[in-house]
Amino acid sequence: MFEVKVKDINIFDSLNCGQIFRFNKLDENKYEVFSKAEYATVTRYQDKYVIESSNDKFFYDFLNLDVNYMAILKGLRENIHLKDVIPCDVVPLRILKQDLFEMIISFIVSANNNIPRIKGIIKRMCDECGERKCDYHAFPTAKALASKDEEFFKSIGLGYRAPYILKTAKLIASGVFDVEKLKNLNTKDAEKALLTLPGVGPKVADCILLFGLNRYDVFPVDTWIEKVYKDIFHKEEKPKKMREDLIKEFGDYSGIAQQYLFYAKRGE
DNA sequence: AGCCAGGCCCATT
DNA sequence: AATGGGCATGGC
Numbered sequence: 001m002f003e004v005k006v007k008d009i010n011i012f013d014s015l016n017c018g019q020i021f022r023f024n025k026l027d028e029n030k031y032e033v034f035s036k037a038e039y040a041t042v043t044r045y046q047d048k049y050v051i052e053s054s055n056d057k058f059f060y061d062f063l064n065l066d067v068n069y070m071a072i073l074k075g076l077r078e079n080i081h082l083k084d085v086i087p088c089d090v091v092p093l094r095i096l097k098q099d100l101f102e103m104i105i106s107f108i109v110s111a112n113n114n115i116p117r118i119k120g121i122i123k124r125m126c127d128e129c130g131e132r133k134c135d136y137h138a139f140p141t142a143k144a145l146a147s148k149d150e151e152f153f154k155s156i157g158l159g160y161r162a163p164y165i166l167k168t169a170k171l172i173a174s175g176v177f178d179v180e181k182l183k184n185l186n187t188k189d190a191e192k193a194l195l196t197l198p199g200v201g202p203k204v205a206d207c208i209l210l211f212g213l214n215r216y217d218v219f220p221v222d223t224w225i226e227k228v229y230k231d232i233f234h235k236e237e238k239p240k241k242m243r244e245d246l247i248k249e250f251g252d253y254s255g256i257a258q259q260y261l262f263y264a265k266r267g268e
Numbered sequence: 269a270g271c272c273a274g275g276c277c278c279a280t281t
Numbered sequence: 282a283a284t285g286g287g288c289a290t291g292g293c
Contacts, residue, residue, distance in 0.1 A: 018274060107274075114273035117291060159289025164276080201276045222274040238283090239275090262274075 002056050004049045009063060010091040011042050011049055017093055017263040019211045021106055021119045022126070022139070035062055036099040037131060037138035054133070064097045064214070072253050079250060081232050082257055085264040093263065095214060095256060100179050101172065102139045103212030108164050108199035110207070117157070124156040142179075145169035164199025171197065187215045202239065206255075216255040219246045224265045225258065 004011070015023045015031055022034040029044040040053035053059045069092035077086045105125075110118050129144045130137035146169040153162035171177040177197065182190045187209060194205040206220035219225070221239045229242045237245070250257040 108276095110273090111275040112273060112288080113275090113290080114292060116293095117273080120291090154289085157290065159291095160287090161276090161289080199276070203275060207274065220274065223272080224274070240283095266274085 001050060001052045002060060004051065004063065004065065006044065006047055006049060007091060008065060009069075009094050011063070012044070013093045013263070014063075014096060017259055018115060018266065019096060019207075019259065020098065021110075021115070021122045034126075034136060034139070035059075035096075036102060037133065039133065039136055062097050064094050067094070067214075069094060069256075072256060076250065076253060076257050076260075079257070081249070082260065085260045093259065095210060095216075095259060097214060098211050099139065100182065100208070100212040101142060103208045104168065104172075104179070104194070104197065104200070105139075105145070105165060107204045107207040107211075108161060108168060108197075109158065111161065111199065111201070111204055113161075121157045128152075128156065142169050142173040146173035161199060167198040168200070183213065187217050190215070191218075202243070206243075210255040210258075216253045217247065219243050219250070219254045219258050220262075221246070222262075224262050228261045228265050 012031060015033060020033070020035070024032050026032055026041070030041060032039070032041045035058070038053060038055045038058050040051055040059045043050045043052075051059055073086050073090065073092060076082050077088070106118070106122055109121050125145075126137040126139055129140035129148065131141075145165065148166065150162045150166055153165050158165060168177075172179055177193075182193060185193065190209060190213065191205045194200050194208055195202070200208070203220050203222055206218040209215040209218045210220065221229075221242050225246070226239075226242065229246065230236065232249070233245060246258070247254045
């Protein structure tokens, strides 16, 4: 068990903002969250969260508390388009530190899909393929996923994404694609490598880089961000151009700006 | 009922 | 390099 001050992070918004799919709201002040092979409950009290978990060190790291968000948000807030979504007294929503392989699979599932359905598919994937823990299942290993077939993935609701998941799992399980090596690459080279995986395009690659590697110099452009772009620039462009313009606009911490903008737009 | 969802693949140009 | 059609499923 460990505690975190409520002024340091808004954990519930950090869970709800679309970067993670394995969590449940238990009641107004309590959530449960799963990551990799671990499990935690987060209970909010007056001025602190109490986190009870299978692995406290893992979840302390997961919350990404060592990054100084106050400084980053202060800088972002100077941009006119972020003033409203990052008010002065905001409690920071943080980009969590999640497992790289889990992000690769999860965001392949996310493509052209909606969040409630993504959560259901990933839950079934864990229940069917993940190592059994006391009363939940771990996220599956690449090897576990690679041992299945397309029919299985279709049966849990993946539709036309079934072959992408199977092929990507096989590439990683066989060692042809080295996930660990991504950590040593700069953002551009890591993105290039990710784009070789079936089911990973520019948007999914950016999500993997942002949530799995905490690279902030990216800007995932999805249908919600298209609306944001229109609000800001009053014109329509293709995703590649939108990404360029948005990174130019928001700078080195574009990924964090993106998350605030995405969450605000989706909540309208 | 019909549009949409944290888009990507592939054939064509 | 860029374009556009096709695409499983189910939430709303």
